[in-house]
Amino acid sequence: MGGATSCLKDAFGRSITYLRLSVTDRCNLRCFYCMPQADFNWMPPEEILRFEEIVQLTRVLAGLGVGKIRFTGGEPLVRKDIVKLISDVNQLEGVHETCITTNGVLLEDLAGELYHAGLRHLNISLDTLRPERFSEITGRDFFHRVWSGIEECISLGFSPIKINFVMMKGKNDDEIVDFARLSLRYPVDVRFIEFMPIGKHSKWGKNHFLSSDDAKGMIEKAVGILEPVSRGKEAGPAEMFTLPGGQGKIGFISPLSHRFCSKCNRIRVTADGRLRLCLFSDVEIDLRQVLRKGVSDSELSHFFTETVLKKPARYLKNKQDVPSCDRQMSSIGG
Numbered sequence: 001m002g003g004a005t006s007c008l009k010d011a012f013g014r015s016i017t018y019l020r021l022s023v024t025d026r027c028n029l030r031c032f033y034c035m036p037q038a039d040f041n042w043m044p045p046e047e048i049l050r051f052e053e054i055v056q057l058t059r060v061l062a063g064l065g066v067g068k069i070r071f072t073g074g075e076p077l078v079r080k081d082i083v084k085l086i087s088d089v090n091q092l093e094g095v096h097e098t099c100i101t102t103n104g105v106l107l108e109d110l111a112g113e114l115y116h117a118g119l120r121h122l123n124i125s126l127d128t129l130r131p132e133r134f135s136e137i138t139g140r141d142f143f144h145r146v147w148s149g150i151e152e153c154i155s156l157g158f159s160p161i162k163i164n165f166v167m168m169k170g171k172n173d174d175e176i177v178d179f180a181r182l183s184l185r186y187p188v189d190v191r192f193i194e195f196m197p198i199g200k201h202s203k204w205g206k207n208h209f210l211s212s213d214d215a216k217g218m219i220e221k222a223v224g225i226l227e228p229v230s231r232g233k234e235a236g237p238a239e240m241f242t243l244p245g246g247q248g249k250i251g252f253i254s255p256l257s258h259r260f261c262s263k264c265n266r267i268r269v270t271a272d273g274r275l276r277l278c279l280f281s282d283v284e285i286d287l288r289q290v291l292r293k294g295v296s297d298s299e300l301s302h303f304f305t306e307t308v309l310k311k312p313a314r315y316l317k318n319k320q321d322v323p324s325c326d327r328q329m330s331s332i333g334g
């Protein structure tokens, strides 16, 4: 493939520049809102995309202008070849940003290798600073490991480091202000994410929902005025702010209260190789089958160019409906 010469556009003129790639459905945590707590099976290994398949699909997408690749899961760091995969994808022509979304449990062990592999952008999911509550939410007693991992990444110089906090009324909303203050003390961006109803067995309920506007109000009352940060061309769905004296920024991601479909630039590939053109649409395209037929790069490029035209303008429900989907978040990747 040549460089990022052409551009992947959907039927509504949106340029697709960002791939969220789930590399495994496995996870070393069991967050109650993301994974079924019992009676579930991991995907059989032969169904998971192989190393070479991932490299081919990212190479072809990068050639079409998809220059930002996020590795997610399940927990991406439990995949055994993840460091080499990131390193190889990082070196592909047209890839200008690789990022990872991780629960942080394995960062203590892997941060150095990841840095060496060229990774700089880290999103770390953390919904509480209280060790006991961490165990309640995630089913595992790993808070201190995650926190040491974050400290290790700060000292190694990863940047940006974004801490993602899912807001759940009655579960962790009493920590919103504490999390906002992390951006004063550390060079990290803290992003507040609205809880979404994802997965057939979702624990979402209106009583657990807290909007970004509610959180902004709580932070401004306790800490100070949130100063908006101007949005660059490549800005994602987060609305960004700073607090007076902040080292990092504060962001709000509001899939439910403020919809950002008209600027959507992303596609997703699940661990078992299904292409999802919209988070909330359960229409999936079997990319793995295409890859396993032994397609050439130019055939695959043609496949993406055609398929992306099926990306919906927005999730297909009525505007007033709460969006949802059947597949669980741990196999989509967020």
Ligand code: SAM
Pocket: 027, 033, 034, 072, 073, 074, 075, 076, 101, 102, 103, 123, 124, 125, 164, 166, 193, 194, 195, 196, 197, 198, 329, 330, 332, 333, 334
């Ligand atoms: N295991 C990694 C992690 O936790 O960062 C990556 C995969 S996880 C599915 C990606 C992100 O999705 C996490 O930040 C998690 O908090 C978020 N997430 C999972 N279920 C969610 C839900 N129902 N609503 C909002 N965010 C959710």
Ligand code: SF4
Pocket: 027, 028, 029, 030, 031, 034, 035, 073, 074, 075, 103, 125, 329, 330
């Ligand atoms: Fe695992 Fe991430 Fe889901 Fe938690 S949110 S269960 S860490 S995949």
Ligand code: SF4
Pocket: 260, 261, 262, 264, 265, 266, 277, 278, 279, 280, 312, 313, 314, 315
């Ligand atoms: Fe994009 Fe679908 Fe999310 Fe809208 S709901 S921003 S179209 S992925």
